[in-house]
Amino acid sequence: MSEGLSFHFDVDGDSFTSAGQASVQVKKDLRRLGVDPEIIRRVSIAMYEGEINMVIHAHGGHAEVRVTEQAVEIILEDRGPGIADIEQAMQAGFSTAPDAIRSLGFGAGMGLPNMKRYTDHMDIQSTVGVGTRITMRVDLPQ
Amino acid sequence: MTVQQLMEQGGFTAAALPEGDREVSGVYIGDLLSWVMGRAGAGEAWITIMSNRNIVAVAMLADTACILLAEGVQPDEGVAALAEEKGVNILCSPHSAYETALRLRDAL
Ligand SMILES: Nc1ncnc2c1ncn2[C@@H]1O[C@H](COP(=O)(O)OP(=O)(O)OP(=O)(O)O)[C@@H](O)[C@H]1O
Numbered sequence: 068m069s070e071g072l073s074f075h076f077d078v079d080g081d082s083f084t085s086a087g088q089a090s091v092q093v094k095k096d097l098r099r100l101g102v103d104p105e106i107i108r109r110v111s112i113a114m115y116e117g118e119i120n121m122v123i124h125a126h127g128g129h130a131e132v133r134v135t136e137q138a139v140e141i142i143l144e145d146r147g148p149g150i151a152d153i154e155q156a157m158q159a160g161f162s163t164a165p166d167a168i169r170s171l172g173f174g175a176g177m178g179l180p181n182m183k184r185y186t187d188h189m190d191i192q193s194t195v196g197v198g199t200r201i202t203m204r205v206d207l208p209q
Numbered sequence: 210m211t212v213q214q215l216m217e218q219g220g221f222t223a224a225a226l227p228e229g230d231r232e233v234s235g236v237y238i239g240d241l242l243s244w245v246m247g248r249a250g251a252g253e254a255w256i257t258i259m260s261n262r263n264i265v266a267v268a269m270l271a272d273t274a275c276i277l278l279a280e281g282v283q284p285d286e287g288v289a290a291l292a293e294e295k296g297v298n299i300l301c302s303p304h305s306a307y308e309t310a311l312r313l314r315d316a317l
Pocket residue numbers: 116120121123124125145147148149150156157161162163164172173174175176177178179180199242243244
């Protein structure tokens with residue numbers, strides 16, 4: 068683990084039913100690396116929320132997860148519509164999810180707040196009409 | 210108490226029980242998936258009426274002990290098989306979420 072490891076995933080924007088696969092794979096990989104279960108849980112939740120957002124709001128994208136001795140870093144990148152007002156999107160309860168998606172249980176407007184809460188650092192770069200790039204970091208116990 | 214014991218004591222049925230000896234540490238009730246992700250604790254029994262396949266991923270990632278479908282809800286087609294494959298327990302209760310929660314309270 069000392070030299071660092073990275074995992075790359077394509078997140079399919081069309082197949083809503085298989086959404087979450089990248090997060091599930093990351094969970095397995097981290098377990099295999101012997102990462103602390105509570106850290107794995109935080110990474111899994113933050114990544115799942117980001118992955119689902121790319122599927123629901125951005126027609127899919129790419130995810131990269133880097134593991135070093137210091138931290139697990141998650142980078143999510145899409146070429147979706149972008150987020151016009153990031154501060155508003157970050158508010159608990161804010162959602163633009165359509166009804167069909169809400170009927171599946173999504174759209175509470177809690178995904179981005181969860182990502183913030185479960186990570187030690189989160190940064191959102193977004194340009195309307197271009198896409199969104201979210202970087203999250205969960206520090207490992209030293 | 211294990212998921213298997215909880216099923217027997219609560220009068221629930223199993224839709225998928227690949228990890229029946231998992232310990233149950235508490236209960237979370239909710240249908241909005243991001244709330245569940247944010248609030249459910251690892252090892253808790255999750256009471257919901259959501260039956261689509263996304264519940265399997267949520268239960269895996271939030272690391273709940275089992276999904277407990279209330280109100281007589283059955284998992285959607287293919288969901289029980291998916292849960293079995295992924296190691297996620299799904300129990301079914303014919304009772305309301307409230308009545309189901311009371312049974313868990315008595316059992317735990
Ligand atoms: N990758 C993205 N591209 C474009 N817009 C996004 C993206 N991620 C989030 N958003 C916007 O930010 C809003 C809030 O996101 P958040 O994840 O908090 O809630 P949600 O996805 O609507 O519901 P929930 O996550 O609770 O199921 C979304 O409704 C959407 O408008």
